[in-house]
Amino acid sequence: MKVLHNITAGKPQQLLKPVLFSFLANIVSVLPFALVIEAVRLIFAPYITVGAELQIERLWWICAGLVAVMVLMFLSEIPAYRTAYRGAYNVAAQGRAELAEHLRKLPLGYLTRRDPGDLANMMMGDFTLVETGISHLLPQLAGAFVLPIFALAGLLFLDWRMAISMFVALPVALLIMYLSGRLRRRLGADHMKAKLNAANRLQEYLNGIRVMKAYNLTGERFVRLDSSFRTLMKESVKLEGIFGPVILTAMALLRAGLTLMVYVGVHLLLGGELGILQLAVFLIVGTRIYDPLTTALANYAEFRYNEQAGERIVDLLRQPVMTGTTAPLPESSTIRFDNVTFGYGGEPVLKQLSIEMPQGSLTAIVGPSGSGKSTVLRLISRFYDPDEGSVLLGGRNIKDIDPEHLLGSVSVVFQDVYLFQDTIGNNIAFGRPGASQQDIQQAAEMARCHDFIMKLPLGYNTPVGEGGSTLSGGEKQRISIARAILKNAPIVLLDEATASLDPQNEAEIQKGIDALITGRTVIVIAHRLKTIRGADNIIVLEDGRLVEQGRHEALLLRGGLYDRLWKLQQQSVGFRITS
C-alpha cells in the first residue's frame, strides 16, 4: 500500500480506474486465443477423427468472431488508455499545484536549506516519473498477469503436466523480479541522487555564468558541473550494468518454460498420453504467454525506481507548514519583540531582543553588517518563527496568525527587487490582485515611476524580463514601491537600498517612499543614516543585541555606536578612484 501511495505522490485512489480498465482490456485480449484454439481444433479434426469433415462454415464464423474481437479489443483499449493518461496528468497537475502551494506555506528556512535546483527538479522531473508510473507501469503490470492466469487455469484442465512445465519457472522468475525491484530501488537511490546533484550543479552554473564571464573564470564551477555529469554517467552505467543481467536471467528462465514444455509434450505424445491437438494448443499459447510476463519484469523494476520520486514528493508534502488563525487582526499595528532569540539553525543571530515599534511611527533599525537588521524584518513578516520569546502584533503573538493573513497587512520593499516575467502593469498590480488600471496608474504616479513607464514602447503593457532584468536598479525600486503603495497595508517594512543611486534617482525614490509611509507603522533598515534623521525611534543593533535606541540627536549625544557609525558615514562620502 505504501508503494502505491508513493508512486501516486499520495493519491492511490487515482489508480483505481486505470488499473480496472487495463484489467478489463486484458481480459478481452484473452478471447482471440480461445477462438484460435477452436479454429485449430476444427482444422485438425479431419486428420484426427476418422470420418470427420472440415467445418468450413464454422471456420468462417470464427474468422468473423476474430474480427469482432479485434474491434472489441480496440474499444476496450480506449477507456484503459484514456483513464491511464487522464489519471496520470491529473495527479501531476494537481500534485504540482498542491506542492507549489505547500512550498509557499513552508518556513523560508526549510526552503533556503535545500539546493535551488532540487525543488524545480522535483516539480518537473519527479512528477514526470509519477506520471509514467500511473500511465504506463502500473496498468501494464496489473494487466500483464491476466492472460497467464487465464491460460494456466485453462491449460491445467487440458493437461496438468504440460501446464506445470510451461509455468514451472514462473515462481523463480517472480522471486527474481521482486529481488530485482529491491535492487533497482537501492541502486536507483544513488542514481537519483546523482541526477539531482547534476541538475543542481547545472542550475548553479547557469546562475553564475555572468560572474564567471566577468572574472574570466572557466574553473571551479565547471569542474563541479563536469564531475557531477561524470558521477551521473557512472551511476547510470552501474544501474544498468548490474540490473540488466538480472532482468535478462529472469527472462531467460521464464522462456526456458517453453523448451521444457516442448520436451515434455513430445515425450507425452510419443507415449500416447497427449493428443496432437492438445500439443498444438500448448504450442500456440506457449509462444505468446511469456511476452506480458517479461514486460512485467522490466516494468516492475522501473516502477520501483519511479516510486522513489513519489516518495520524495510525499516526504516534502509531510513537512509541517506554518499555521495560524485567519481571525481579524488586532486594531493596533504596534509591533513588539519580547525577549526574542533566533538563529538560522546555528548560533543565535538575534539574542534576547526586546524592542517596540509603535503604531503610526517610523522606526529605523541600524547597525553594522550582519548585526541582524534584515532578520528583524523577516521575523515580523513571519518568514521564520523565533526560537525563544515572541513577536507581538497589537498584543497578539504572530505565531498564532496565519502567515498569509498576516502578510495581507504588511507591505515589504526589499533591497533586491524581484519582478515577474510579465507586464509592468501586472507587476505593480501584484500588490493588490484585481486592482483597476486607474489604481495602478495612481500608485505608479505616487511612486514616481509613471513618467518612465510612459516612455517605454508599450507603456504599462511593456513586458519585463525575469527578475526585472530589462530595467535599471532605480526603476525596479520604484516599481516595487508602487506595488507596496497599491497594497495599502498598515505596516510597511523597508529595506533601504545599499547601492549608491544617482542623485536624481535617489530624490525620486525618496518621494515615492514618502508617499508610501505617510500615516503607517514603518520599520526601515537604514544603511545611509542621513535618511533616518527624522525617525521617531532609532534602534541600534550590534551582534543581534539592542545596544541603544532613541532619536538621532539624542543618540549622537550619547557618543555610542550610532555616533561612531554616523561619523564614519560622514567621512566616507562615496567611492573615489584615486589613480
Ligand SMILES: Nc1ncnc2c1ncn2[C@@H]1O[C@H](COP(=O)(O)OP(=O)(O)OP(=O)(O)O)[C@@H](O)[C@H]1O
Ligand atoms: N538564510 C540564512 N541562513 C543562515 N544564516 C543567515 C541567513 N540569513 C542571514 N544569516 C546570518 O545572520 C546574520 C544576520 O543577518 P542579517 O541579514 O539579519 O544581517 P543585517 O544586519 O541585515 O546585514 P546587512 O546589513 O549586511 O544586510 C548574519 O551573520 C548572516 O550571515
